[in-house]
Amino acid sequence: AQSVAQPEDQVNVAEGNPLTVKCTYSVSGNPYLFWYVQYPNRGLQFLLKYITGDNLVKGSYGFEAEFNKSQTSFHLKKPSALVSDSALYFCAVSAFMDTGRRALTFGSGTRLQVQP
């Protein structure tokens, strides 16, 4: 069965500093990996995805993520954090189920707090 781990419940960073939100996954086969952000009482907004190709993917709002196959990781990064980046971040993996169809499995989320 596929799974996603986000080992940190919360990440605190000062505005202007780089940020990293960690994600590791466990799947059989080639994963499709996604990052989403959620603001209070709202749905999830897509940030970026890795399907194939270059291991470093760039997404919305200056975020990027690096796919590392050997470490089964897909950490989210941003060179300079903004207070407005404070939100809940979810990593998700799409992998084949027993039915032969792909389904999306989400991690438990990491709350990012950016201090002014």
Add this chain to the structure above:
Amino acid sequence: DTGVSQDPRHKITKRGQNVTFRCDPISEHNRLYWYRQTLGQGPEFLTYFQNEAQLEKSRLLSDRFSAERPKGSFSTLEIQRTEQGDSAMYLCASSPGTDNQPQHFGDGTRLSIL
């Protein structure tokens, strides 16, 4: 692109009552998904449709839950005989018909069972 729309945004009901939620996906998207999200957790997959066909159902989807997408456009999720444990945010998402495209989420329906 008007986004995914869900109605109602909030629903409060007594235990044992039936509730129905509606989702209107992005018009050109032929896939539609339902998820459940409880506090402090990521969304959990419930079911998905390709056009009007319900192709996948999670083991989480007990027989009290039923979803439909009769004309391949909007979808409804019904919960019969609600229980306290059904209190959650119910999220709908839609995507084009390929696995490598991201899903676009609505703002959800928050269900509270008294």
